[in-house]
Amino acid sequence: MDPTIGLAVGRGTGPELANVFERVLITLGKASSTTIRIVRSPRLYHSYFSLKAEGSGFAEIGGLTRQDADHYERFCRAQALAGTTAVFRTAINAQSLYLVRERLQAVKVDLIEDRDSSLLMVRDEAQGFYTGENSHGPGVVHRTMKFSAEITGKVVAAALERARRQWPGEQVERVVMAYKFHLLDGALGDWVEEIAARHGVEIALAQPDTVNRNLIEHGLPRRTVIIGANEWADIMHVVLLDRLGSERQENRYTENIHLRPDVAGLVEYQTVHGSADDLAGLGIVNPVATIRAAAAIAERHAGCAGAIKSTEDALDSVGRQGITTPDLGGPHSTTEVTEAVVDLLKQPGRSADVLSAVEG
Numbered sequence: 001m002d003p004t005i006g007l008a009v010g011r012g013t014g015p016e017l018a019n020v021f022e023r024v025l026i027t028l029g030k031a032s033s034t035t036i037r038i039v040r041s042p043r044l045y046h047s048y049f050s051l052k053a054e055g056s057g058f059a060e061i062g063g064l065t066r067q068d069a070d071h072y073e074r075f076c077r078a079q080a081l082a083g084t085t086a087v088f089r090t091a092i093n094a095q096s097l098y099l100v101r102e103r104l105q106a107v108k109v110d111l112i113e114d115r116d117s118s119l120l121m122v123r124d125e126a127q128g129f130y131t132g133e134n135s136h137g138p139g140v141v142h143r144t145m146k147f148s149a150e151i152t153g154k155v156v157a158a159a160l161e162r163a164r165r166q167w168p169g170e171q172v173e174r175v176v177m178a179y180k181f182h183l184l185d186g187a188l189g190d191w192v193e194e195i196a197a198r199h200g201v202e203i204a205l206a207q208p209d210t211v212n213r214n215l216i217e218h219g220l221p222r223r224t225v226i227i228g229a230n231e232w233a234d235i236m237h238v239v240l241l242d243r244l245g246s247e248r249q250e251n252r253y254t255e256n257i258h259l260r261p262d263v264a265g266l267v268e269y270q271t272v273h274g275s276a277d278d279l280a281g282l283g284i285v286n287p288v289a290t291i292r293a294a295a296a297i298a299e300r301h302a303g304c305a306g307a308i309k310s311t312e313d314a315l316d317s318v319g320r321q322g323i324t325t326p327d328l329g330g331p332h333s334t335t336e337v338t339e340a341v342v343d344l345l346k347q348p349g350r351s352a353d354v355l356s357a358v359e360g
Contacts, residue, residue, distance in 0.1 A: 003302040006079040006087035006266075007040040008072060011050040012275030013285040014090035020287040020338050021088050024294035025302075027345045028311070032304040039084070041075045043068070045092040047275040058136055068092065069099035076104060080263040086301040087268045088293055091275035094130075098230075102131040105151060105259035106268070107158050110237065110252075111166060112244050117220035119244060120166055122159040123233035126259065127151045129180075130230035147184060149191040154259045155227060156195050156203070162257075163225050172223055175203045178211040178236075179229040208232035220244060237272065249273045250286040250327055253293035267301075269293045283333045286325045288315060291341055314344035 005025065009018045022038060029036040045068045046054070055061035072092070079087055100106075108123035125131075132145030156175075163172045181188040189205055196203040206214075211226065228236065238249045249272040256268040271289035279285045295311035298304035318340045324330030325337055332340075 001083075002035040002037055004037040004039055004079075004082065004084045005297055005301060006075070006084050007038055008045065008075060008087060008089040008092075009040065010045040010047055010090045010092035010275055012047040012091065012277040012280045014044070014047075014092075014275060016280075016283070016285055016334055017090050017271070017287065017290045020290045020334065021294050023338055023342060024291050024311070024345070025298055027342045028295060028298040028304045028307045029302065031310070031345060032298075032302075032307070034302055034304055036298075036302050039079065041072070043071045043075075045072060045096065047091065047277055048093050048095075049275075049277040051093055058134075058141075062134065065093060065096045066099070068096035069103075072096065073100045073103055076100065076258075076266060076268070077263060080258075080266040083265075085265055085267060086297045087266060088290075088297060089268055089270050090290075091271065091273070098125065098130050101125040101256070102127070103260075104263050105154060106256045107155055107259065108233070108254055108256050109159075109162055110254045110272075112240050114220070114244055117222050117244075118167075118224065119220050119240065120159070120163055120225045121233065121237065121240065122155065122162065122225065122227045123237070124151075124155045124227060124229055125256065126155065128229050128231070130234070147188060149187075149194075151259075152188065152191050153195050153198075156192075156199070158257065158259060159225055159227050160199060160201065163223075167223055170223060172201065172225055174223075175201055175225045175227065176211060177203060177205045177227045177229075178208045178232045179205065180208065180231065181205055182207065208236075212236070215240075215244075241272070249289075251288040251292070253289045253296065269297055283335060284326050285334050286327050287334050287338050291315065291338065310345060311341070314341045317344055 007018060009015055025036060046064060051061050051064055055064050105126040108125055110121045112119040112121060127147050129145055132143050135142045177192060179188060192203055192205045241252060252272040253269055254272055258264055258266055273289060276285055295307045299307040322330055323332050323337055323340045325332060
């Protein structure tokens, strides 16, 4: 059966980056003589700024937020049910996104490496201060959220499983959990002790500022797993990419995996950067993260062997030629950078079709 890849598009620069994604995936499919079917969600999901522009007042904005969340959840569930293993999503409004992440019990995973050490960051997106629901009073917003022993156990188990796959045959030196556990009456600490005993691993539960201080003071051990609550990992992801991995968020993609059994086979890929509404329509948004996501999906989910390396080689070549967007100091457009990469990825004499479809 031909591989199928889902595509969900948000406003801002989403439509431009969706075109980049399809263009690169088409090229990689042709190079591998692979037919790839792309199923695009028919809804153009809101960014925060499009919500503010379209909605009048918190009640209407809240309604549009829930509509986006409900639709995207249905889209993900439908893809999982159909056997699709990957969805690429451009940035959408965070409030809608976190409703879906809570419902589907998502964690974000990213490996940050330097020459001597590796940090596997696992971001708990399924619970906590970014999740929950709002209610409004005069001049007041009440936000209700929760932590649970069940979800905490699932997040830790997912982190350990990913670490074993990342470093097969090697012992994980330490697992650190960065949470504001002092606000939870000791409950999270009790859960973590039980989870650590169950898995037979050492887990250090630490306040976010303590984790930051230790990283600054001591750097990374050779193998480190950090499970981060949203309020820490959201901020620190970009900082750690820069400090430990010499990477910019504009060049980086990441993965979200789902812990609910009915969607557990579906991996969502996204760029680390946001919707960049201020760049919408200007044709200068950096396409590198999207190009890399397309390559990863092509290789891991569509059977296009060598797609990641060939794409990295093409990006290196294009970068050395100075073909970059303005955020990287270059004069080139999104399309010019993308087409320069695509030209290097093409292999004559091979062909395949990438079929496009729209799912309601």
